[in-house]
Amino acid sequence: MRILFLNPVGVLGGAERALLDLLACLRRLEPTLSLHLLAGTEGPLLDEARALGVDARLLPLPEQLSALGDSGLRGQGARALWGLAKGLAPAPGLLTGYLRELRREVRALRPQLIHSNGIKTHLLSPATVGLPVPRVWHIHDFIGERPLVRQALRGLRPLATLAIANSRAVGMDAREVLGSVPVQVVYNGVDVERFAPAQGEGSRLDALAGLPPAPEGILRIGLVATYARWKGQEVFLEAAARLLQQRPGLPARFYLVGSPLYRTQDSQYSEEELRGRMSHWGLGGHVGLVPFQREPEAVYRALDIFVHASTRREPFGLTIAEALACGRPAIISRASGAAELLTEGVDALTLPSGDTEALARAMRQLAEDPALRERLGQAARRTAVERFSRDRYAREILDIYRSLVSAGDAP
DSSP: OEEEEEESOSSOOHHHHHHHHHHHHHHHHOTTOEEEEEESSOSHHHHHHHHTTOEEEEOOOOHHHHTOOOGGGTTOOHHHHHHHHHHTTTHHHHHHHHHHHHHHHHHHHOOSEEEEOSHHHHTTGGGGTTOOOOEEEEEOSOGGGOHHHHHHHHHHGGGOSEEEESSHHHHHHHHHHHTTSOEEEOOOOBOTTTSOOOOOOHHHHHHHHTOOOOOTTOEEEEEEOOSBTTSOHHHHHHHHHHHHHHSTTOOEEEEEEOOOOOOOTTOBOOHHHHHHHHHHTTOTTTEEEEOOOSOTHHHHHHOSEEEEOOSSOBSOOHHHHHHHHTTOOEEEETTBSGGGGOOBTTTBEEEOTTOHHHHHHHHHHHHTOHHHHHHHHHHHHHHHHHHOBHHHHHHHHHHHHHHHHHHTOOO
């Protein structure tokens, strides 16, 4: 079976790490598969896919198209839409040329199935009109909440054979937009051998953050996420400030781990903005910024408490599964896809999205109760192995591929 994967970017966000896990497991489960990847920008995704034996190539998406996005328009008014419309002015000509190039690549590769792994590549589906090949759209976002994407994908839905949603909530949202397109829920998976409990190096985390070595007994509390504005960095900083006001002598340090990975305009914090928020809350010396890490398992192990604080619904939250697999006691927004498989108070503490006061309380509860941290961490590991294994993830998707190709199912 020849499978072509399309991904808009080459950086390693959550959707890209999920794709690499899928590629690695497909290689092991079915060595005869012929796997191909086209990415729209340079980045480590291509190198890591090649290391897995995947034929990975760059098909450069023009900068003006790569930087466009409507994720920041949720709840915004006409002014925000007008700003995006101005950015769209050169898009039609650029898009026509790119669709031509993509069609040439697809015809040359002759795939038996196309797996689109991002919204921008779903939108490029017209490049394959007339080619007798099933098209799978992997949905990693709430497309119904994105005004322009919702309308565009609704118009293009005849070109999708099937959609895969990474959580039950994402699946329900996708069904409303895609209508008659079949939607199957397949929860993301992680490598539970790589992401496993081990001794953490807190001093290395301090060094990465540019902080002096912490004294013995310090608690390290961290949020791991891209700098997207909805990932909860401000909530985390305000909750940290409240906690330190309530417990001035608490031996704790706080870490924001991540970077502004994507090119989409106005949807991400800059490092300068975050440092400004830290200064506003009087957190100098208490918080460190750690840049994006290619091997995040070392970060999770160095943390005593993992925090997920997204301010809106999280489609899945791969960092959640990774941290749980590392046996970290976790505080998680219950409006995340991964939380659908968790039990409050058993394998994590959960809280409403964007609730600063609830986050401060939960951090204090865990900081003051070592036994609770130990119990949650052990249960988190068990849950990750049982429910978030990437082998389970890949088997479910491979079954979908086989059913579509054997049926000759093309739109």
